[in-house]
Amino acid sequence: MAAMNPPTTDPAVIYRTRDAIAAADALAAAIVHLDLFTGLARAPADVAEVCRRHGLHPRPTDVLCTLLSAQGLIARDASGRFEPTATAREFLVDAAPFDARSYYAAMADKPGVADFLQVLRTGRPANWPGAEGEADWHASMRTEAFAEAFTAAMDCRGRVLAPALANAVDGGAARRLLDVGGGSGVYSIAMAERFPTLAATVLEAAPVDAIARRTIHAAGLEGRVAVVAADMFATPWPAGHDLHLFSNVLHDWDEADCRRLLAMSVAALPAGGRLLIHDMLLDDDKAGPLWAAEYSVLLSTVTQGRLYSTAEIAGWLAELGFEIVARAATALGRSVLTGSHRGHARKPQDSAAHGEDVPSAPA
Numbered sequence: 100m101a102a103m104n105p106p107t108t109d110p111a112v113i114y115r116t117r118d119a120i121a122a123a124d125a126l127a128a129a130i131v132h133l134d135l136f137t138g139l140a141r142a143p144a145d146v147a148e149v150c151r152r153h154g155l156h157p158r159p160t161d162v163l164c165t166l167l168s169a170q171g172l173i174a175r176d177a178s179g180r181f182e183p184t185a186t187a188r189e190f191l192v193d194a195a196p197f198d199a200r201s202y203y204a205a206m207a208d209k210p211g212v213a214d215f216l217q218v219l220r221t222g223r224p225a226n227w228p229g230a231e232g233e234a235d236w237h238a239s240m241r242t243e244a245f246a247e248a249f250t251a252a253m254d255c256r257g258r259v260l261a262p263a264l265a266n267a268v269d270g271g272a273a274r275r276l277l278d279v280g281g282g283s284g285v286y287s288i289a290m291a292e293r294f295p296t297l298a299a300t301v302l303e304a305a306p307v308d309a310i311a312r313r314t315i316h317a318a319g320l321e322g323r324v325a326v327v328a329a330d331m332f333a334t335p336w337p338a339g340h341d342l343h344l345f346s347n348v349l350h351d352w353d354e355a356d357c358r359r360l361l362a363m364s365v366a367a368l369p370a371g372g373r374l375l376i377h378d379m380l381l382d383d384d385k386a387g388p389l390w391a392a393e394y395s396v397l398l399s400t401v402t403q404g405r406l407y408s409t410a411e412i413a414g415w416l417a418e419l420g421f422e423i424v425a426r427a428a429t430a431l432g433r434s435v436l437t438g439s440h441r442g443h444a445r446k447p448q449d450s451a452a453h454g455e456d457v458p459s460a461p462a
């Protein structure tokens with residue numbers, strides 16, 4: 100395989116449209132099944148109160164509130180509770196002058212709308228399209244056909260993201276990368292190509308480990324990129340890796356599991372080791388960006404996760420004695436955070452040399 104190069108045109112519309120595919124259903128569910136805006140106009144509410152009022156689960160409700168905030172339909176009042184914006188008051192509440200709720204009424208029984216309502220009520224993922232009889236993609240990934248199709252989806256997106264990631268991070272000082280949940284290995288391949296002295300290990304569950312071996316072989320990199328088949332939650336992680344990569348992994352898991360994964364990473368890293376979190380990130384106020392807010396709906400519908408803000412991730416890392424020392428954009432609205440043990444941060448001039456900005460401490 101030829102070395103990985105970034106595309107010559109911008110595929111954002113292709114990826115963004117798919118990322119946003121469940122967001123319209125979430126808005127429809129909020130309007131036709133919950134009449135959410137009328138309720139918020141009568142009494143503003145935070146996520147916990149919205150859950151209590153409508154019998155909803157906090158994870159997807161948080162995702163819905165982020166979406167509606169990013170769409171400019173709700174905003175926090177002085178006490179931090181959500182209330183409808185002027186647009187929502189004019190179009191989406193009982194007795195509004197331009198009541199548009201009937202425009203959505205015919206969508207009430209659309210399968211995607213029903214799916215999101217079910218996710219809201221149970222907190223559990225709805226069916227992944229094409230995974231016959233499986234409740235969510237985590238279970239589906241144990242079947243060969245689904246794992247092939249899903250990993251192909253991650254791989255094609257990785258052909259855009261991985262070279263951008265490799266260009267955005269400082270991997271020069273690292274000796275060995277552990278690519279946790281590394282999929283086809285496309286990110287390890289891009290990192291190995293970008294940093295000629297770096298070796299890598301892809302940690303993957305079967306049957307995806309076999310796909311990774313095949314992809315790495317095609318890239319001619321089996322001498323530098325190894326594959327370990329393991330359950331990342333159940334098996335001790337391979338030692339001797341001073342750089343850990345979580346690319347599009349945390350967004351598959353709820354907060355408790357994200358904390359577990361980061362704790363396992365910190366426990367396995369040697370002194371001075373760093374971790375990279377590559378994902379789409381929410382703004383710290385969780386009111387945008389719109390692309391991320393839309394994608395988070397899809398993730399909350401098909402996985403046990405959602406997107407997280409930099410502040411949420413920084414908070415988990417702080418409990419482990421780590422801090423975020425750099426943040427850089429990659430491609431398609433994604434970013435990479437670099438985490439380091441407190442006190443091991445690189446000097447600011449090193450960050451500047453790589454075009455990274457160091458965020459202030461999280462709230």
Ligand SMILES: C[S@@+](CC[C@H](N)C(=O)[O-])C[C@H]1O[C@@H](n2cnc3c(N)ncnc32)[C@H](O)[C@@H]1O
Nearest residue numbers: 253280281282303304307329330331332346347
């Ligand atoms: C959304 S994909 C991301 C793949 C790749 N890192 C990327 O950025 O495209 C998540 C990956 O985590 C892997 N995974 C899920 N559960 C796992 C587990 N318990 N142990 C190891 N890998 C796991 C899946 O097989 C899948 O390849």
